[in-house]
Amino acid sequence: MITLIVPTFNRAYALKQVLDTFYTQEDVSEVIFIDDCSEDDTKEVVDQFSKKYPEIQTKYFRNNENFGASYGRKLGYQQASNEYVMYCDDDEFLGELYAKTCLEKLLSSGADVVSGRHFYREVGESFESSLSRFGDGLNNDVVFDKFRFQIKTDSIHRTDIEVPFTHAIFLTKKSLLEKYSFDVFYSKGNGFREESDFQLNLFCNGGRILVTNDVHCIHMNLSEVKSGGQRVSRLERFYWTLYYTNYFMNKYFYKVRDKLNIRYPLWVGKGIYFILTFDQFFIRPFRVLLSRGFK
Template sequence: MITLIVPTRNRAHTLRLVAPSYFVLDGVDEVIFVIDGGDDETPQLVERIAAGHPAVRTRILRHAVRLGAAQSRNTGVAASSNDFILFCDDDEYLEAGYARICLQKLRDLGAGVGAVSGRRVYMENGETPARSLHRFGHGVRPGKAFRPLLCEYVNGARFTGDIKLPLTNAVILTHKHLLQCFPYDPTYARGNGYREESDFQMNLYTHGYDIVVSNDCHSIHLPPALVRTGGQRTQTFRRICWSIYYTHYFFAKYYVPYAARLGLLAPRWLAEIAFAVFAVYRETVRPPLYALAKWGLRQRRRWVERAISA
């Protein structure tokens, strides 16, 4: 069976929406919430939801002070009862088959695969989960699913079936013994925690394991209007600085073995410069470009609808 671990901090407002989906996952008989120094009503909320699912063991663990999501994951792993661990963020729904499908793939693909994830779908404001899944399909963006020089997974890239990558999103299923061998690094505790979930995956990859991303199951991230707190709610300048800072640390740990396995010839200093430029672009230039593109699509859709009605 599978243990689901959810790090959380003052997110009762999101857990109220998404946590019920955790208790109906095929193959999950234990759910552990690790409260990272929070002080909201999360414990009471979780207890109310768990009361309706007595077959699922529910544990609520606490850090007296904030230690970060990485250490929260480690705390949950240490307390878990099962050999397989599924992680989920506290602002995402999980499809009912998510755990079962990931576990089947992890078993079928053999010892060389260290972790499996589904696709992450980001809801837009005003969208239902079903509508967001329909819009996403097999992806919404052209291009490859991974940018080697930046060491970045492209979440919305279009692809079908399953693919092997160095990294995926945070909602992974893996073996408990791998988490004990390669625990999450608590260094990523400040700021926006950038690369926190990637560190474990890259540790696996540089030790010879593959990471599999599948189109057969999905996590569905709440839209911006419903997520009021968290690392991505900090000021733009701070997000840029922390992303660059943590990428420098991440590359210092992994870039040499990562580049060797991938056959990447660029030196680390060039990769860090490229990432810094990308981080500035992503936080300052890309958002208005995306907004303009969405406005154009809406206008085109309205024009087509008017033409049909005429």
């Protein structure tokens, strides 16, 4: 059986929308919430769903101060009763068989981490309409961008693929989490890279990370998400993205460079990342606006 772990902070409004898709997952017997000192009615929402689904064991833990998502992920697996653990963000809708399919893929393939596809819905879009729009992906970019050190979840692929790390909605084993764990350094700002750190650590030590095209999780549209690490100024997000990527690359660049066929040194990699990220945050939005203005 599977334990679902949900780190959350001031997202009661989102939990009300997504939790039915968590509690109705096949092969899930336990849902654990790690409340990072929320000031809203998160506890009341958890109690409501716990009563709605009494056959699923619900555990709720509330931090006495804000420790960040990595701390919550770590506390979550420490409290899990099952060997198989899946992480769910508090603003994601899970496909009907997401957990079951990820577990079946993990067992049949010998992978150590499995996720489904991940993308953002349009405002108010139903799950079925989102799936129809997404299809097998939305663009022809490479799935793993070694220059940005990130997975492009919208890229087209029609089969199961292996990657150095995937997104935040993934299934793995508690024993692997105990061995490789999460780095609580990613505790401030937007916490960028916090789930990737565990996965890339595992990958560097021979672990296999699989993305299956058979199931999907769908993120709420960003305009619907009123709080969290992405709900800060563009400049703040840019700063924390660079801050955590610098730490992330210092930690893993030379461990993973040969596996990713990277032929340049760390300082060049950081320079490339800075240029691409600056363009993403500050140049590309203006190019898009200008292009729309000429249509």
